[in-house]
Amino acid sequence: MNQEPIIIIGAGPAGLMAAQILAEKGFKVQVYEQNKAAARKFLVAGNGGFNLTHNEEIISFVKKYEAKTIQDIVQQFDNKKVIEWLSDLGITTYVGSSGKIFPTKNFKPIHVLKAWLDQLEKLNVTIHYDHTFLDFDDSLVYLQHHGENISVKYSKLILAMGGGSWKKTGSDAKWVPTLSKKNIEITPLQSANSGYDSDSKFHSLQGQYLKNIKVSFQEQHKIGEIVFTKYGIEGSPVYYMNRFTRKHDFPVTLHIDLKMNLSETEILAQLQGTEKISSVLKRKLKLSTTAINLLKTLDKQSYLDIDNLAKTIKKFPIEVLSFRPIDEVISTAGGVAFSALNSNLELKDFQNVHCVGEMIDWEAPTGGYLLQACFSSGVFVANAIVNS
Numbered sequence: 001m002n003q004e005p006i007i008i009i010g011a012g013p014a015g016l017m018a019a020q021i022l023a024e025k026g027f028k029v030q031v032y033e034q035n036k037a038a039a040r041k042f043l044v045a046g047n048g049g050f051n052l053t054h055n056e057e058i059i060s061f062v063k064k065y066e067a068k069t070i071q072d073i074v075q076q077f078d079n080k081k082v083i084e085w086l087s088d089l090g091i092t093t094y095v096g097s098s099g100k101i102f103p104t105k106n107f108k109p110i111h112v113l114k115a116w117l118d119q120l121e122k123l124n125v126t127i128h129y130d131h132t133f134l135d136f137d138d139s140l141v142y143l144q145h146h147g148e149n150i151s152v153k154y155s156k157l158i159l160a161m162g163g164g165s166w167k168k169t170g171s172d173a174k175w176v177p178t179l180s181k182k183n184i185e186i187t188p189l190q191s192a193n194s195g196y197d198s199d200s201k202f203h204s205l206q207g208q209y210l211k212n213i214k215v216s217f218q219e220q221h222k223i224g225e226i227v228f229t230k231y232g233i234e235g236s237p238v239y240y241m242n243r244f245t246r247k248h249d250f251p252v253t254l255h256i257d258l259k260m261n262l263s264e265t266e267i268l269a270q271l272q273g274t275e276k277i278s279s280v281l282k283r284k285l286k287l288s289t290t291a292i293n294l295l296k297t298l299d300k301q302s303y304l305d306i307d308n309l310a311k312t313i314k315k316f317p318i319e320v321l322s323f324r325p326i327d328e329v330i331s332t333a334g335g336v337a338f339s340a341l342n343s344n345l346e347l348k349d350f351q352n353v354h355c356v357g358e359m360i361d362w363e364a365p366t367g368g369y370l371l372q373a374c375f376s377s378g379v380f381v382a383n384a385i386v387n388s
């Protein structure tokens with residue numbers, strides 16, 4: 001058994017998972033975290049419902065990640081294993097609407113975290129708070145603690161410092177320039193699971209929801225709910241499109257199907273009677289007030305042309321201008337490039353230094369897929385170290 005300490009930087013879900021697996025195998029593990037508490041972003045993720053993974057066959061589950069390496073890693077420690085792990089911590093789960101997996105109502109996010117930290121304590125994992133990573137070399141990691149610079153010897157170093165959104169949770173991406181200076185390839189961080197800024201003609205709809213609609217971008221489609229904001233649109237179907245729109249120059253156009261259960265021909269047939277358009281939209285097509293308000297943003301001629309209106313109800317164009325600023329979005333794309341890592345997520349140029357979690361260059365939609373990949377990559381690197 002290796003008695004040299006394994007040092008993990010970052011007490012988020014990816015780092016803590018690596019710590020747990022290594023400690024269970026008898027390794028001495030020390031975690032260093034710049035905050036005064038662990039896993040602040042993990043707790044923030046629980047604010048709107050603590051969606052820890054997703055109930056889905058693994059074949060379609062892994063398609064949520066473009067990065068092949070992450071697909072393989074998630075397959076090895078999959079959604080079922082996350083549920084088992086939670087169960088071992090005493091946390092029961094249930095499948096919520098649209099397949100999201102949550103802890104049962106008796107467990108708040110803080111209870112889940114506490115159960116996990118208690119388990120880590122039993123395994124003798126020490127978490128040193130108030131320690132900020134500064135740099136590393138072949139055998140030492142340099143940290144700042146209460147204004148003083150210190151160094152700690154490592155046998156293996158796991159970097160688990162997260163992405164760059166929600167800086168106030170500690171994920172401030174200050175590691176980017178440090179790693180770049182070492183010629184480690186970093187794909188620039190970009191907003192992911194982000195709303196879009198839109199044309200100002202939609203801003204008057206601020207606060208209004210469109211439910212049960214289909215958002216499309218080219219051949220990609222996602223059903224769900226969106227909300228108009230003072231700057232544009234938010235909601236999981238638009239977040240889903242981030243990965244595809246990222247490959248194009250803005251502005252790009254998303255399309256919304258406002259009446260999924262009727263074809264364009266059926267809609268046109270309803271509009272062709274003598275009844276006023278506004279009455280058909282409301283009474284016959286049963287469109288929501290928001291959908292009708294959206295159609296009213298069309299110019300008069302387009303609104304009154306029923307052929308065009310039927311088409312537009314099935315394919316309403318929303319031109320989007322940009323992603324929202326990084327700090328306010330749920331996650332970031334980009335990070336340590338796979339080209340800088342070997343098959344064990346170890347830096348090619350720095351033996352014994354591994355990366356896990358959101359700081360690596362992958363992205364995924366919300367719905368539990370982000371946390372799943374963070375857990376899975378923590379397990380993967382820990383096992384790679386155990387087997388090395």
Ligand SMILES: Cc1cc2nc3c(=O)[nH]c(=O)nc-3n(C[C@H](O)[C@H](O)[C@H](O)COP(=O)(O)OP(=O)(O)OC[C@H]3O[C@@H](n4cnc5c(N)ncnc54)[C@H](O)[C@@H]3O)c2cc1C
Pocket residue numbers: 009010011012013014015032033034035038039040041042044045046049050051052053131132133134160161162163165166169170171172173174175329330331356357358359366367368369370371372374
């Ligand atoms: C509002 C919101 C909602 C979310 N909802 C969901 C959801 O529903 N489902 C889902 O799957 N995911 C969700 N996520 C995303 C998920 O929380 C993250 O993907 C996940 O926490 C990333 O884990 P990580 O361990 O890689 O990094 P992080 O959780 O970011 O942890 C990194 C840790 O490293 C520490 N650190 C950073 N730099 C240093 C340094 N220089 N020195 C020392 N320590 C450092 C940080 O303080 C932090 O504690 C949400 C995120 C947000 C913000």
